[in-house]
Amino acid sequence: MDTLNGAGVSPGIGLGPAHVLLAEIPEPPPGARHDGDAEAEKARAYDALEQVAADLEARGAKAGGEAQDVLEAQAMMARDPGLAESVAELVGGGMAAARAVYEAFAGYREMLAGAGGYLAERVADLDDIRDRTIAVLSGLPMPGVPAAADEPYVLIARDLAPADTAVLSREVVAAFVTEEGGPTSHTAILARALGVPAVVACPGVTRIAPGTRVLVDGASGVVRLSPGEDEITTARNAAAARQALLAAATGPGRTADGHLVPLLANVGGPKDLEAALANGAEGVGLYRTEFLFLDRAEPPGAEEQEAAYRAVLNAFPGGRVVVRTLDAGADKPLAFLPPPGEEPNPALGERGLRMFRVHQEVMSAQLGALARAAAGSRAKLQVMAPMVAGTTEAEWFVRACHEAGLHEAGIMIEIPAAALRAADLARVVDFFSIGTNDLAQYTFAADRQLASLASLQDPWQPALLDLVHLAATGARTQAKGCGVCGEAAADPVLACVLVGLGVTSLSMGAPALPAVRATLARHTREQCEVAATAARAAPTAQEARAAARAHLPGLSDLGL
Amino acid sequence: MPERRVTVQAEVGLHARPAATFVQRAAQAPIAVTVAKGGGEPVNAKSILSVLALDVRQGENVVISAEGEGAEELLDELAAIASAP
Known part of the structure; x- marks a missing residue:
């Protein structure tokens, strides 16, 4: 599979690594166990939590301001010694790391949710850290839409809700491709509002491996995987000609x-x-x-x-x-x-x-x-x-x-x-x-x-x-x-x-x-x-x- | 065991930024340090989740305890953070 076809709904050419948005991270099955090496499994869990913490911190440093405070507080939660202790205890008893993370978070989740008010609102932060950690441990793509990126990515999803896209801008998203939706769906409208190319109703697109380079033509609806240099040039020239018409x-x-x-x-x-x-x-x-x-x-x-x-x-x-x-x-x-x-x-x-x-x-x-x-x-x-x-x-x-x-x-x-x-x-x-x-x-x-x-x-x-x-x-x-x-x-x-x-x-x-x-x-x-x-x-x-x-x-x- | 009893002054209580500053300072210390609300069960002061779960509001008292090298100095600093408006 190197070409997919959908409906082009926001013209332009977008190129970037695929970011596949999953609806949610599945709960690791209860009773999931590791293969017996508890120390190695604990190390995996610690590494995953540290990776999530470092990523949150890095995004905070980039965002600055109040967003940085929020992300750094989340990083502290990922590095919480009490949490690590609970995970270690569960893994020591034979539980697989992903399930142990799920259960360790559940304990804190309940405490915060029960308190109501400000603390109950932190439950969403906690769930986000949990899902990120489980994604790392299970080799799944990160949940949620990154609000910052070194290189603009192509956002791929089944369909997008306004809540998914509130934080997005042209600096972050190179193009949108959705499996469902039509020319009048929210994704199409949002993409045009942002001036970002978009293709909707593109079957199979959510099966693209995360990180694959994708070339999106928002006029023709063609999505090319791992495109060659000449393809990229041709597509960009056509888009530039259209841009000139608009600028006129x-x-x-x-x-x-x-x-x-x-x-x-x-x-x-x-x-x-x-x-x-x-x-x-x-x-x-x-x-x-x-x-x-x-x-x-x-x-x-x-x-x-x-x-x-x-x-x-x-x-x-x-x-x-x-x-x-x-x-x-x-x-x-x-x-x-x-x-x-x-x-x-x-x-x-x-x-x-x-x-x-x-x-x-x-x-x-x-x-x-x-x-x-x-x-x-x-x-x-x-x-x-x-x-x-x-x-x-x-x-x-x-x-x-x-x-x-x-x-x-x-x-x-x-x-x-x-x-x-x-x-x-x-x-x-x-x-x-x-x-x-x-x-x-x-x-x-x-x-x-x-x-x-x-x-x-x-x-x-x-x-x-x-x-x-x-x-x-x-x-x-x-x-x-x-x-x-x-x-x-x-x-x-x-x-x-x-x-x-x-x-x-x-x-x-x-x-x-x-x-x-x-x-x-x-x-x-x-x-x-x-x-x-x-x-x-x-x-x-x-x-x-x-x-x-x-x-x-x-x-x-x-x-x- | 050395301890400090202080009233939390910050409007947000021992949450948000005050909680983060408090836990960050505690986590730097090589010795164990706990915090309890009123007469409640003490929790690990290096654990942001445990500190948040105490749900300490403005005007409530906490007891911070630590033992070992540098405990007095650490407790003074933590008490100052917890009682800062």
């Missing part, structure tokens, strides 16, 4: 007939600004502010907040910057607030704006810092709240913004109720921004963290397109803007459809901007509208995509 499209986002659609970047902190500017973002369509608040014992100070907001505003003089207020809740708890009560469904709990209603001081501090950052800035600041279900909450938020001195207040449309009653909401707020990921999660009652439900996260689903259309139409009746800031906007074909549905701006991960800009520039607004109508008339996501493509003749020029 510059300037503000617009359709072929000149209808302006501002193309904005999603940013998670000042660190993302360079990529946004390099890819020609006209502003920021989604500034996630969680990075200021998560993983810290004290709330961020007024000056720290103000500086973080000003950094982004200053990057876009004359442009617009849309800041989303803190989106935290039971799934992303804040250490400096009393823990929220137990919530069986955190996605449906007291998160986003709902949390602000409980902790109004946190909202006041954030809105105040935003207002001070905006004073004297040449960028247009717009502030929006996540998790708004209806007009009462929207009115409350708008009033709070105005009281803080912020002029433009909008809301995320991510709850189906908000899309259904968009016309009412448009009277209350200044703009909408549709979060397609959460809107899909809530519309299809499908947890976006579950890979097994990834197909329900597909933004091409006609029901989701209907809701986007409702929201955009509601906004238009009041002459308000309606943007999209979910991963859907990063798909160049879907971007045309969104414009056809009445969306007025698109915000995405910066690497996706050139392809979206080039695709929009090749189609008229009317073609986009026809494609959107065709997509909404289709019964399934696949058919919607095919129907839209049939009305967008400029795609083939770009190899899309």
Whole structure:
């Protein structure tokens, strides 16, 4: 086997060692015994624990900051003398090293889990160390997705859930290849958002030996194992020719007939600004502010907040910057607030704006810092709240913004109720921004963290397109803007459809901007509208995509 | 046996960074050293998992004990770490 075929869903050429992601490390069978040399087996166990500790430490040194503290604490756990003692005792009694590691960890696991709170959260750290050690002992690939690598790797999996991929970037991943999934799966959307080549629906790919060099062509869907130099050169030349076409499209986002659609970047902190500017973002369509608040014992100070907001505003003089207020809740708890009560469904709990209603001081501090950052800035600041279900909450938020001195207040449309009653909401707020990921999660009652439900996260689903259309139409009746800031906007074909549905701006991960800009520039607004109508008339996501493509003749020029 | 009784001052208790610093210092010592919460069972102070499992919160007392060469100096240092705010 030296060539595999799948569906190319994110064009480009990726080359790197294969990293095969296993769903989970299997539990070593109870009763597994070693061959009698207990000392050698103990040495194997110690070596494996030390290898895992050293690897965690090395990754910590590379990551720096708070990640380093966490990884070094994990390394200490792997080197724990009490743990080593338990392993030695079990191996001394004849148990195989992998099983002994499993059982020794189980003892501590139970103690920590029973304590609740902070300690119960450490159970995941402990499980991670256990699985890594068992992987070393059993010759299995390391579990989890490495967040740092000396050389970008090709990530291979059955399918990917958003949780698997949250830490990934272009510096780490050369390409994605999945055994399952389709052109509209999460992997495809994420890959386009990151600007990383991807191939999905590629049977047999998870059987590739870890570490094998793999050449991935994200346009043709061909995956070559251990490729020769000439193959690599040919593939790279073809990709460069396409890249040149994309680079030729510059300037503000617009359709072929000149209808302006501002193309904005999603940013998670000042660190993302360079990529946004390099890819020609006209502003920021989604500034996630969680990075200021998560993983810290004290709330961020007024000056720290103000500086973080000003950094982004200053990057876009004359442009617009849309800041989303803190989106935290039971799934992303804040250490400096009393823990929220137990919530069986955190996605449906007291998160986003709902949390602000409980902790109004946190909202006041954030809105105040935003207002001070905006004073004297040449960028247009717009502030929006996540998790708004209806007009009462929207009115409350708008009033709070105005009281803080912020002029433009909008809301995320991510709850189906908000899309259904968009016309009412448009009277209350200044703009909408549709979060397609959460809107899909809530519309299809499908947890976006579950890979097994990834197909329900597909933004091409006609029901989701209907809701986007409702929201955009509601906004238009009041002459308000309606943007999209979910991963859907990063798909160049879907971007045309969104414009056809009445969306007025698109915000995405910066690497996706050139392809979206080039695709929009090749189609008229009317073609986009026809494609959107065709997509909404289709019964399934696949058919919607095919129907839209049939009305967008400029795609083939770009190899899309 | 030499021992120190201190009140843990850190907001996070003897967890996270305070726990790591405490265990790192204990692990450097060539002699055995234990820590107990209140009147509880002492555990190996060189074991991060055992120290975490004690679940010592802010304002709770611990007893740190060690015997042998350098015990007094070690205990002073560990007491200072455990009682640092």
